[in-house]
Amino acid sequence: MGLYGKKYKVDDVSVRAFLALASAGMWGDKQTLDWKAVDWDDVFQLAKEQALVGIVSSAFDPAPSGQDLGFELQEVLSRDQRKALAKKVYSIEQRNLKMNLFIAKLFKMLENHNLHPVLHKGQGLAYDYPNPLRRSPGDVDILLKPDEYAKARDLLLPKASKVIDDGNEGSHASFFFSGNIVELHESLHISLKKSIDQEIDRLLEEMFKQKSFRTLDFEASDINLPAVNYDVVFVFCHILQHLFTGGIGLRQVYDLSRILHVYRDEIDRGFLETELKRLGLMDEWNAFATLMVNYLGAPAEDIPFFPVHTSACNNSTKWNRKAKKILSYILSTGNMGKNRDLSYRKKSPYLIKKTVTLWFIISNAVRLGSIFPKDTAMISFKGLASGLKDLAEHK
Numbered sequence: 001m002g003l004y005g006k007k008y009k010v011d012d013v014s015v016r017a018f019l020a021l022a023s024a025g026m027w028g029d030k031q032t033l034d035w036k037a038v039d040w041d042d043v044f045q046l047a048k049e050q051a052l053v054g055i056v057s058s059a060f061d062p063a064p065s066g067q068d069l070g071f072e073l074q075e076v077l078s079r080d081q082r083k084a085l086a087k088k089v090y091s092i093e094q095r096n097l098k099m100n101l102f103i104a105k106l107f108k109m110l111e112n113h114n115l116h117p118v119l120h121k122g123q124g125l126a127y128d129y130p131n132p133l134r135r136s137p138g139d140v141d142i143l144l145k146p147d148e149y150a151k152a153r154d155l156l157l158p159k160a161s162k163v164i165d166d167g168n169e170g171s172h173a174s175f176f177f178s179g180n181i182v183e184l185h186e187s188l189h190i191s192l193k194k195s196i197d198q199e200i201d202r203l204l205e206e207m208f209k210q211k212s213f214r215t216l217d218f219e220a221s222d223i224n225l226p227a228v229n230y231d232v233v234f235v236f237c238h239i240l241q242h243l244f245t246g247g248i249g250l251r252q253v254y255d256l257s258r259i260l261h262v263y264r265d266e267i268d269r270g271f272l273e274t275e276l277k278r279l280g281l282m283d284e285w286n287a288f289a290t291l292m293v294n295y296l297g298a299p300a301e302d303i304p305f306f307p308v309h310t311s312a313c314n315n316s317t318k319w320n321r322k323a324k325k326i327l328s329y330i331l332s333t334g335n336m337g338k339n340r341d342l343s344y345r346k347k348s349p350y351l352i353k354k355t356v357t358l359w360f361i362i363s364n365a366v367r368l369g370s371i372f373p374k375d376t377a378m379i380s381f382k383g384l385a386s387g388l389k390d391l392a393e394h395k
Contacts, residue, residue: 006049008331010295010324014042015331018056022047023297025058026130026254030069040076044085049334050250054092054134057085093133099123102180103140104221110142115152117224118143118213120185121238121255124225127216128258136251139174139181143226145208149186156182188234190241192375196279200237203230203275228263229271233279235259240284243326244368244375247337250330253291257298264302272304284372291323325371 008015017038020031047056060073073082103123110117120143126135144152153173157163160175160182171187188204189197206212212227226234235256242248260267276282282305289306292298300306369376 006332006334008046008328010328010331013037014039015046018043018046019295019297021056021059022050022052022250022254024069025052025055025061025134026258027297027299028130029297030059032070035069035071035076038076040081044081046331049338050331051136051138051335052251052254053085053088054131054136055129055254057089058131058134089134092136096123096126096133096135096137099137099140099180100218102177103223104219106140106182107218107223108221110152110155113151113155115148115155116145116208117152118207119216119223119225120188121235123218124216124223125235125255125259128255128262139183141183141185143185143188143204146186149184152184156184188237190237191245192240193280196237196281199275199278200234203233206230228259228266229268232256232259232267232272233275236281236285236288237279239288240281240375242336243329247333247335248330249335250296251335253288253296253330256288257292257296257303260292260304261298261302267304269304284375286319287322287326287371290317290319291326294320294323295327322371329367329371 010016013034017033017035020033021043023029023031044053044056047053059069073085077085100123103119107117107119120141122138122141126132126137129135142152149171156175160177162176164174165172171185171189173184175182175184187197188200190200207226207230212230213224214227214231215222215224217223225231235252239248239252239256242252273282276285285305289303293300293303293306365376
């Protein structure tokens with residue numbers, strides 16, 4: 001593992017096996033591969049790096065149709081490996097159960113103080129999965145109206161063991177509660193263009209004003225999530241934010257594909273197309289739509305605008321080339337960029353640390369620039385400008 005992550009080739013047999021198992025766990029599709037040639041340690045290492053161990057393990061569950069992979073888990077993993085996998089899956093399921101209870105209590109506490117929290121991403125989207133408890137959990141993200149953010153922050157502050165204010169103008173704070181991290185948001189800015197952030201702000205204001213929510217039952221407590229049309233936009237923008245500022249995982253892309261699948265009959269495609277054009281993100285959508293269909297197994301009819309590109313499944317199209325590059329980038333950097341070795345930030349002298357960081361920004365821009373040149377140029381310019389300013393001020 002290096003500064004830029006691991007080296008994975010999309011066409012490697014272990015990568016293809018990992019994607020086939022993830023697709024089977026997510027959609028029930030059982031693909032035919034030369035399973036005897038698969039390095040199972042590599043497959044489950046990839047699943048671990050992408051936070052998809054629970055999903056990949058579900059590929060071995062009996063299919064309702066009777067269709068299966070053609071072999072049993074005990075045929076490819078040793079007893080110790082199966083025990084380790086079962087332990088990991090059990091841990092994921094128990095973590096989800098505990099987090100759902102935590103969220104129910106947290107929301108009840110906030111609502112008892114006349115606040116109106118909305119669950120964003122994560123645990124809410126897990127309910128769109130075939131087995132919600134198999135989705136690896138992350139942080140608890142909560143959206144609040146701007147005039148409620150400060151009150152919620154002040155309410156959580158004395159209860160948390162640690163607090164990090166790391167957002168723009170105080171609009172984002174992380175609170176640590178014995179194994180759970182709660183992130184409060186009053187905005188969902190993605191650091192690309194001001195016009196994008198302004199449009200997201202407008203959508204958030206509209207959502208709260210119109211009370212456009214969908215509701216889930218968390219341990220006998222009703223929890224609000226953004227209405228599906230808003231949520232698709234917010235989730236997609238979140239993917240782009242992390243893609244350009246550190247790294248994103250396939251789990252987040254599967255989140256998007258699942259919400260598009262589960263709510264395919266409720267999504268207003270006209271609304272989505274208008275918003276993507278206002279945001280200037282239609283090309284980015286096309287590339288990710290192709291990734292979801294061609295590589296992650298999502299049904300083409302569920303993905304808005306994918307059918308417009310009638311030759312999208314052709315490996316020679318520009319959308320497929322972009323999708324393949326995105327996949328390669330995600331695999332190499334790992335979930336949320338965790339495959340990158342950034343230890344130099346703690347152990348290197350100041351000037352070396354800053355020099356390596358600047359070189360990292362430039363090299364990363366080269367990789368992403370071949371996929372989304374305009375976005376990469378904007379985000380890289382901001383990063384370089386900030387880095388050079390810090391260097392000049394010796395921060």
